[in-house]
Amino acid sequence: MMGDRDYRKTITTAIDAITKEVELQATDPNDSKIIFLHEIVRCMRRSYFDRFDREEQEDKTFGNLFGGLIRKLPYGSKVGQFAIDEITLKGQPDMIVDDVVIIFKTVPVSPEVPFASDVLHLNACLWIFNKSEGVIIYITDGGKESSFALIREKKMFEEVIRRVRVFSNLISDKKTPILEPSAECSTCQYYERCFIKKHEGKQFSISELLGVKKDK
Structure with missing residues (x-):
């Protein structure tokens, strides 16, 4: 025990501050005419909650900030835009080097194939920046690439364009997007808004459920 200071709270506050600096966020949540790429390549329901009733994730790690910090460096990529009607x-990818668009992702274990949301993200960046080739780089906790x-x-x-139009309309109409179940649901801070809250109740044995009395 090192004094009475809550060091965990201090670290969390610092990470939150860095996150706000590196994350692209809508200045006006009600602006349905400005849509960010990261909002529509993942679960749009999660992105909708982030806009209108945001909750911070409890399990943030520096891995969540890796790409954002790279973008802040001199060789990081700038924000680009693409017009879809109005x-x-x-x-914003992480880097553009020799006309190759690059995004970095930190993962516990290297995937055998890239995640669908990352492929959508990178491909859309190629169109936004009018480039032909891109690379997704996964880095594990152990440093494997x-x-x-x-x-x-x-x-x-x-x-992606279809999803942009759908998300824009949902924001305008103030309608919550439909469920998009995925592997990310279990770690999402909005899990209990979408699924039944776990209930810790009395435990029953199979014999009790079947009405079988136990011998004394």
Whole structure:
């Protein structure tokens, strides 16, 4: 015990401050004409809650900030935008080197194939910045690195455009997006808004449920 100071709270406060500096966030949550790429390549319900009733994640790590910190460095990428009718889609990869768009992701274990949301993200960045090639680089907690190259694909970007329009309309109408179940749900800070809260009640044995009396 090192005095009475709450060091965990101090660290959490520091991480929260850094996060606000590196995360792209809507200055006006009600502005349905400015949509950020990260909002629509993941669960849009989560992004909607982030806009209108935000809760901070309890399990933030420096891995969540890795890409954002790179973007703040001199060789990091700037924010780009793409016009979709009256809507502006804004996106930002981590780096653009020799016309190759790069995004970094920290993961516990290197995936055998890239995650779908990361592929959508990178492909959309290629269209936003008018580049042809990109790379997703995964870095594990142990420092192992794996990478996946991607060539710009139109059909995939059309799906992003569709999601941008849907999310924009939901913001305008103040309608919560539908559930989009995924592996990320279990770690989402909004889990209990989407699914039944775990109830700790009385435990019953199978014999009690079947009405079988125990011998004394």
